[in-house]
Amino acid sequence: MRKPAFTPSALLLALAPLLLLAGCSMAPTYERPEAPVAANWSGPAAQPGRAASNLDWQTFIVDGELRDLVSIALNNNRSLRQTLLDIEQARAQYRIQRSERVPGLNASANGNRQRLPGDLSSNGSSGVSSSYQVGLSLPEYELDLFGRVKSLTDAALEQYLATEEAARSAQIALVAEVSQAYLSYDGAQRRLLLTEQTLASREDSLALIAQRRSAGAATALDYQEALGLVEQSRAELESNARQKQQSLNALVLLLGTPDAASRIPLVPLDKPMLVQDIAPGTPSELIERRPDIRAAEHQLKARNADIGAARAAFFPRISLTGSFGTSSAEMSGLFDGGSRSWSFVPTLSLPIFDAGRNSASLDLAKVRKDSAVAAYEGTVQTAFREVADALSATDTLRREEIARRALANTTGETLKLAKARYEGGVDSHLRYLDAQRSNFINEAAYIETSTQRQIALVDLFRALGGGWDGKPVAQR
Numbered sequence: 273m274r275k276p277a278f279t280p281s282a283l284l285l286a287l288a289p290l291l292l293l294a295g296c297s298m299a300p301t302y303e304r305p306e307a308p309v310a311a312n313w314s315g316p317a318a319q320p321g322r323a324a325s326n327l328d329w330q331t332f333i334v335d336g337e338l339r340d341l342v343s344i345a346l347n348n349n350r351s352l353r354q355t356l357l358d359i360e361q362a363r364a365q366y367r368i369q370r371s372e373r374v375p376g377l378n379a380s381a382n383g384n385r386q387r388l389p390g391d392l393s394s395n396g397s398s399g400v401s402s403s404y405q406v407g408l409s410l411p412e413y414e415l416d417l418f419g420r421v422k423s424l425t426d427a428a429l430e431q432y433l434a435t436e437e438a439a440r441s442a443q444i445a446l447v448a449e450v451s452q453a454y455l456s457y458d459g460a461q462r463r464l465l466l467t468e469q470t471l472a473s474r475e476d477s478l479a480l481i482a483q484r485r486s487a488g489a490a491t492a493l494d495y496q497e498a499l500g501l502v503e504q505s506r507a508e509l510e511s512n513a514r515q516k517q518q519s520l521n522a523l524v525l526l527l528g529t530p531d532a533a534s535r536i537p538l539v540p541l542d543k544p545m546l547v548q549d550i551a552p553g554t555p556s557e558l559i560e561r562r563p564d565i566r567a568a569e570h571q572l573k574a575r576n577a578d579i580g581a582a583r584a585a586f587f588p589r590i591s592l593t594g595s596f597g598t599s600s601a602e603m604s605g606l607f608d609g610g611s612r613s614w615s616f617v618p619t620l621s622l623p624i625f626d627a628g629r630n631s632a633s634l635d636l637a638k639v640r641k642d643s644a645v646a647a648y649e650g651t652v653q654t655a656f657r658e659v660a661d662a663l664s665a666t667d668t669l670r671r672e673e674i675a676r677r678a679l680a681n682t683t684g685e686t687l688k689l690a691k692a693r694y695e696g697g698v699d700s701h702l703r704y705l706d707a708q709r710s711n712f713i714n715e716a717a718y719i720e721t722s723t724q725r726q727i728a729l730v731d732l733f734r735a736l737g738g739g740w741d742g743k744p745v746a747q748r
Contacts, residue, residue: 302572332546478499568648588620
């Protein structure tokens with residue numbers, strides 16, 4: 273009785289049970305490590321405000337001009353662009369690894385002609401032989417019975433997801449850096465404006481004292497003290513001008529466009545640019561919201577999958593190759609009846625002796641996972657500390673800003689009274705000078721504190737996850 277011919281469909285039927293078994297992972301069951309932090313925030317965390325979980329950066333920034341600057345930076349910043357390209361690399365690497373789980377199929381055609389001498393031919397005479405083949409071939413394909421390829425694919429996927437979360441972290445950091453640079457620039461503008469006004473006032477006082485000195489109503493000491501205040505203001509003016517220009521340079525670099533300087537407002541804003549009160553939520557919400565924590569967890573999952581691949585290396589590996597097509601000694605006979613040809617080459621390899629390579633690879637995978645656990649826990653602890661520091665800063669700076677505003681108002685009134693008393697001849701010029709110094713110092717301190725409070729709000733917003741719910745910005 274004639275045996276049935278072997279066909280590709282018969283091959284697929286024979287391999288179906290093995291394909292169904294393929295991909296059973298030997299990776300350990302993943303469990304998220306317990307967060308090594310307290311269950312609740314301490315101190316001022318219970319203060320009312322907008323919930324951080326419902327606050328995106330477009331809502332957090334209430335000033336339209338600052339929102340426009342952040343959008344420009346997100347589209348043009350070079351560091352962010354490089355980070356987004358890292359995502360594309362990780363995505364391509366994952367696709368390459370994922371393709372290993374699917375059998376490939378190649379179309380092939382080849383021909384061969386060779387001359388054999390008589391002492392090598394079977395009939396003892398020399399001659400030329402020819403062979404031609406056309407068909408489909410199956411490149412070497414591993415039946416993933418123990419999940420080695422699946423574990424490697426899972427690891428590549430988690431690496432890609434970690435890279436994507438890292439890009440979100442970079443975007444949040446850029447939003448915060450642009451906001452803080454703009455706030456620093458605005459604060460430098462306000463201090464410069466205050467210094468210019470103070471210098472003008474002191475120059476007027478110096479001119480008045482010079483007139484009084486000429487009339488014999490003021491001493492040389494009064495004149496030198498007034499002159500000293502003028503020179504002090506001039507020095508402060510140059511210092512503040514330098515800080516303003518450096519803040520502008522930092523902002524221009526972050527924006528990343530040639531015309532960035534022309535897009536930055538030149539007049540300081542006397543209004544809030546950010547949401548002034550943020551409710552932080554719970555630490556458990558922070559773990560779900562911060563992209564750097566999510567990236568660390570994806571890295572941990574990747575190391576967990578590596579253990580599965582290392583375990584699978586101890587078991588047999590089955591690889592398949594084959595071809596199906598037509599063969600003939602003449603090219604014209606390739607598609608004649610009876611020219612069909614096929615080959616099927618399964619290969620089984622079982623590690624017997626490898627000098628401890630597989631055991632060392634498994635130990636390495638386990639150590640890397642333990643290291644990833646420590647990195648994840650460290651990331652959580654760092655995030656918890658950043659939020660706690662930002663909460664403390666925003667709370668204390670809020671009260672300090674109120675106190676410094678009251679102090680500046682008080683010294684402003686004191687200056688008015690001291691000036692009136694000096695001009696009326698009731699008090700000495702020294703007391704008037706002290707009032708001028710105190711008022712300038714307290715006004716400048718108020719501007720600095722209000723700027724630091726706004727910067728602290730940005731730190732809190734970034735520490736709480738930055739409100740970035742969308743996908744990374746598309747690469748331009």
